[in-house]
Amino acid sequence: MERDAVRTENLNVWIHGKHVLKNINFRAAVSAITVIMGPSGSGKSTLLRSINRLIEIVPGTKVEGKVYIFGRDIYSDDPYRVRRYVTMVSQTPNPFPHMSIYENVAIGPKLHRLVRSKEELDKIVRWALEKAMLWDEVKDRLNDPPTRLSGGQQQRLCLARALALKPRILLLDEPTANIDPVNARKIEEAIKMLVKEEGITVIFVTHTPAQAVRVADFIAFIYNGELVEYGPAREIALNPRHRLTEMYLRGEIG
Amino acid sequence: MADPRIIKEKIFLVTIFALTILGILPVFHVLAEVIIKGSEAIAKHGLGILTSTSNGILASLVGSAILSILASLLGIPLAIAAGLFVAEFSDTKLAKITRVVSRSLLEVPTVLLGMLVYIIMVVPMGSFSLLAGAIALALVMLPYVMVHVEQAIESVPPIYREAGYSIGMTRAEVLLGVVAGIARRGIATGVLMGFAKAMGETAPLLFTIGAARTTLPCSHSIPLANVLDPGDAVPLMIFQYAQMPQKMYHDMAWAGSLILVAAFLAVFIAVRLLVKEVKT
Ligand SMILES: Nc1ncnc2c1ncn2[C@@H]1O[C@H](COP(=O)(O)OP(=O)(O)OP(=O)(O)O)[C@@H](O)[C@H]1O
Numbered sequence: 001m002e003r004d005a006v007r008t009e010n011l012n013v014w015i016h017g018k019h020v021l022k023n024i025n026f027r028a029a030v031s032a033i034t035v036i037m038g039p040s041g042s043g044k045s046t047l048l049r050s051i052n053r054l055i056e057i058v059p060g061t062k063v064e065g066k067v068y069i070f071g072r073d074i075y076s077d078d079p080y081r082v083r084r085y086v087t088m089v090s091q092t093p094n095p096f097p098h099m100s101i102y103e104n105v106a107i108g109p110k111l112h113r114l115v116r117s118k119e120e121l122d123k124i125v126r127w128a129l130e131k132a133m134l135w136d137e138v139k140d141r142l143n144d145p146p147t148r149l150s151g152g153q154q155q156r157l158c159l160a161r162a163l164a165l166k167p168r169i170l171l172l173d174e175p176t177a178n179i180d181p182v183n184a185r186k187i188e189e190a191i192k193m194l195v196k197e198e199g200i201t202v203i204f205v206t207h208t209p210a211q212a213v214r215v216a217d218f219i220a221f222i223y224n225g226e227l228v229e230y231g232p233a234r235e236i237a238l239n240p241r242h243r244l245t246e247m248y249l250r251g252e253i254g
Numbered sequence: 255m256a257d258p259r260i261i262k263e264k265i266f267l268v269t270i271f272a273l274t275i276l277g278i279l280p281v282f283h284v285l286a287e288v289i290i291k292g293s294e295a296i297a298k299h300g301l302g303i304l305t306s307t308s309n310g311i312l313a314s315l316v317g318s319a320i321l322s323i324l325a326s327l328l329g330i331p332l333a334i335a336a337g338l339f340v341a342e343f344s345d346t347k348l349a350k351i352t353r354v355v356s357r358s359l360l361e362v363p364t365v366l367l368g369m370l371v372y373i374i375m376v377v378p379m380g381s382f383s384l385l386a387g388a389i390a391l392a393l394v395m396l397p398y399v400m401v402h403v404e405q406a407i408e409s410v411p412p413i414y415r416e417a418g419y420s421i422g423m424t425r426a427e428v429l430l431g432v433v434a435g436i437a438r439r440g441i442a443t444g445v446l447m448g449f450a451k452a453m454g455e456t457a458p459l460l461f462t463i464g465a466a467r468t469t470l471p472c473s474h475s476i477p478l479a480n481v482l483d484p485g486d487a488v489p490l491m492i493f494q495y496a497q498m499p500q501k502m503y504h505d506m507a508w509a510g511s512l513i514l515v516a517a518f519l520a521v522f523i524a525v526r527l528l529v530k531e532v533k534t
């Protein structure tokens with residue numbers, strides 16, 4: 001049995017000829033929160049998007065090396081299947097504006113035929129919205145368009161949409177970057193609960209050291225396309241081995 | 255002393271306002287003229303001016319109705335499909351060629367499209383037909399609708415594609431279920447523009463439908479086959495009757511104009527109401 005939910009082996013990515021990720025050997029432990037931390041442009045999003053192969057939708061990208069998810073090499077699998085159990089929440093809230101709040105959450109289970117009846121679908125939608133800590137705020141307006149929600153609520157809706165597929169791995173790309181601190185804390189709480197109660201594996205990208213320390217079980221520090229340091233959160237936060245990590249945590253770079 | 259920036263602002267607003275009025279006045283003038291002259295003609299000659307084939311424009315109305323349905327059936331699905339394809343697969347060779355061809359088609363004088371259909375269809379079949387006219391109109395519609403669909407699709411922010419893919423949607427599901435869904439208003443508007451453009455055209459019909467103004471297209475026993483009969487269309491009738499010396503012909507042209515405008519407005523309003531705007 002693999003201990004790591006995700007493991008990359010000499011992962012290299014080029015975007016339009018630019019070497020964006022260099023020989024990355026990254027790991028994410030099962031049922032834990034692994035934070036990818038690093039300054040802007042260091043390659044955090046690129047690493048995250050290599051894990052669900054979303055990187056491939058941008059033309060001009062080249063990927064070399066391996067990405068294993070629960071021991072399986074995903075680059076020899078069907079990308080749509082991978083994204084069915086490795087779902088993602090993006091940096092900018094992007095609920096589908098032409099669907100209702102309900103439909104936004106229901107669309108995934110419907111497309112992947114995870115449910116057999118309307119009741120089952122209702123149940124899964126409610127479950128996902130509760131886990132995203134949004135249910136109480138939207139239960140009376142499920143048919144409204146998501147554009148009537150605040151940015152923070154929209155982002156939690158995106159979290160619910162990603163959860164409705166009952167993924168084993170959840171990828172979060174700075175999910176709180178564009179929203180207020182209260183909503184940001186709600187999302188952090190929701191994610192910690194998910195790991196504890198559902199055993200989901202979370203990979204969380206952030207560029208704020210304080211947030212990394214708040215949520216992480218493990219921290220990976222990326223700088224300029226290279227994985228500089230990786231380890232349990234406490235170790236990295238208290239005595240980083242690498243000078244760059246130390247400077248970053250002190251806010252001197254980034 | 256007033257702030258010169260505020261004075262400039264006032265001048266700016268007044269100018270914009272005046273120019274806007276100047277721009278829309280002719281539109282209202284034309285509309286008013288059509289409504290007044292058209293209703294006068296109907297009031298003077300009675301409804302017979304619309305419902306008779308000998309002293310009225312029934313054949314033109316029927317022809318236009320058939321042409322609009324047929325041309326839409328032929329042109330719109332193809333245009334939407336091509337627009338989606340070109341927007342989604344924009345770096346493929348086929349998409350690039352399709353784009354150039356459609357842009358060129360946009361510039362071709364529509365009378366040439368009528369000629370083309372005349373050569374490849376009317377001559378070999380030995381007869382003018384509504385179908386030939388509908389094909390010519392579909393060719394007019396095609397590039398317009400296509401370009402609008404393309405632009406509507408391209409204007410959807412990439413974050414929504416990303417959202418679709420990140421919950422395991424396939425490319426087709428993202429394109430049809432997400433991107434086209436968000437762009438639905440733009441697509442509908444494009445379809446309307448193409449439709450209106452084609453339906454107001456006279457030139458593509460000159461060599462194709464045969465201007466059969468006193469008979470209805472009903473020589474065949476199978477209803478659908480009647481599209482192979484010659485027929486007429488309101489714009490063609492207006493174009494030709496307006497040049498006649500007798501007042502009666504002018505009245506029929508005005509009545510036809512009124513019906514045309516009313517039909518356009520009805521279609522526009524219906525589509526705008528049915529297809530809701532998606533706010534992003
Ligand atoms: N579509 C693209 N075209 C060209 N270069 C790109 C593209 N996407 C990313 N890059 C480059 O790849 C590098 C890493 O980008 P990435 O988005 O992974 O950084 P990041 O760490 O997520 O930054 P941020 O914190 O600002 O989100 C950057 O130098 C960027 O310029």
Ligand SMILES: [Mg+2]
Nearest residue numbers: 044045046173
């Ligand atoms: Mg990023």
